[in-house]
Amino acid sequence: MTSLKKPPTMSDVAKLAGVSTMTVSRALKPGASASRATRQKILAAAETLGYVLDSTAAGLSSGKTGFIAATIPSINNGNFADTVRGLTDGLAETNLQILLGYTNYDATEEERLIEQFLRRRPEAIVVTGGWHTDRCRRLLEMADVTVVETWDLPENPIDEVVGFSNANAAKVMVHHFHDQGYRCIGFIGGDTTHDPRGLSRRQGFVAALAELGLETKRLVAAGRPPITMREGASALRDLLAKWPDTEAVMCVSDLSAFGAMTECQRAGLRVPEDIAIAGFGAYDLSEHAIPPITTIDVSAYELGKLAAETIIRRAQDAGARPAKISRKIDPQLIARKSTSRAE
Amino acid sequence: MTSLKKPPTMSDVAKLAGVSTMTVSRALKPGASASRATRQKILAAAETLGYVLDSTAAGLSSGKTGFIAATIPSINNGNFADTVRGLTDGLAETNLQILLGYTNYDATEEERLIEQFLRRRPEAIVVTGGWHTDRCRRLLEMADVTVVETWDLPENPIDEVVGFSNANAAKVMVHHFHDQGYRCIGFIGGDTTHDPRGLSRRQGFVAALAELGLETKRLVAAGRPPITMREGASALRDLLAKWPDTEAVMCVSDLSAFGAMTECQRAGLRVPEDIAIAGFGAYDLSEHAIPPITTIDVSAYELGKLAAETIIRRAQDAGARPAKISRKIDPQLIARKSTSRAE
DNA sequence: TTGAAAGCGTTACCAG
């Protein structure tokens, strides 16, 4: 559809409607201060010409781009997608548009993305987690916008935080296992170098076991995050090969848990009678699997919603607002059959 | 992090480096035509000031925003996420940024999104499917950019097409069922009013059955797309309640197929011995489920990659290029245990 | 309610 004529501008519309560009500009805004009549003329002229406002020019002139930048580790992940949905829904009343990027669980890629996004002059930035490259952190600190870190509780936040404790979530799960009578408990996660949240869960897992006086050695790192069903499956094989007496396994995500569980079933092990399996993230999958899989709900959608609220609040406080306010969510255990010890 | 000082501009950098803004502008570009020495000075000055290029201004001035707009029906869908990944990867060499939006399978919401995106003056637009509101179509036609419709083969394309025939994909599945000896075959999909691709699959399903001289009545509409595992499960109950002699079921997606399959298992029906189940989309899930689920791979990632190639090609042909070239992909059947008739 | 003028920060264009 590449024609040659230049697209109409506001002054074309103004000319056709017989008014000034300023009047057009105002008539096109929501809270239009223009008389009914002129506004009709203007709208008609715009329609005739096929005029579309140029936000690039508007943004340059007004100093407001209407962008919110957000980075998530992976776009192909229901949990992060839920957070983005929450963010979008929370921003629906505003005219803010989301500039979404995914980092592939790579801090360097995150840095690259943030650098790109900063050029767009977003009015706020939402990032996943509190672990960034030094340069990335510096960029975020120097950027003159609200920064919201989510999905974690960074010890030293850049600005605002809307998250939860991954370590504590793992602890909740360990206690659930313990309550059910399991004592030899393993953990399946990804390599610990790329997924800080996965690492926190693993650390929380180990710490909780230690507190209970249980063995903490049954840890398998299954590859580069995000780990897949396949990696969950092979990790389970590895785990049982090394520690055959393992009674229960916590997986870093529902997907890997499902992979691990089906691997058990293929191997003739009954879940939960022979081995218990739990996941993380409260995917639909864990609810519908047979047996249903115990998991942790971190309220991913809510996280996005709260991030949006935070951004809006900060925008209204126009200007100064140094306080670093955390919105903390408590992950909820969803106990299901997959970890219910046969009496 | 809201400070009061205005962020540094290019002219601040120029001043500090003792050159003109033009030299700064050039030195900051990839193919920099600036002497080693001045460029070092400039980079140093930029670093000192914490300068970040303002793409808004750059875009206004150059007439190139560096945006590619893309809309998908749902962000929480592995298939569409794969297409976005393909698009991103395909665009990696360029400096183009993706402006992503999701429509919730709602043509009106798509129209709203496209209208918003158009204001950002994207250099190309990728949309899912060929079914738009009249106004949305008009907007896309009048926009002076490459438009790529994906995930379908519209009869009357707006511009470029990178897709596949959903109807034909369903036909392939029907023939697979037929080859396996199944004759009483049902279809589970969402309401037909919101998902044109789901509707095409259903129509292709019916047409293929009719060609084979089989009954075409076993159709269940399970709710607003995208249909979930739960809806797949309840739809299966409905289907069997109405037509108890059904031997096989094609589902509009792998997720609903999984829901349907687990529902069978809960009801004590063996898959595939008592009933065959197939899905659509080649999710990991269908590979790891027990039994593994027969599905169709539509090469979602490839679709995005090809869309990117199309966009790049059109950008190079600078200007005229009226031809509507389709990149057609052939969906591949992945036959698995869930539809393998016990001999 | 409307308009005129002055930018917003960058790059295109043309000189040197």
Place this chain on the structure above:
DNA sequence: CTGGTAACGCTTTCAA
């Protein structure tokens, strides 16, 4: 390789 100047299309600001 470098610099001056004029846009780019809009909104801010100040007047009327």
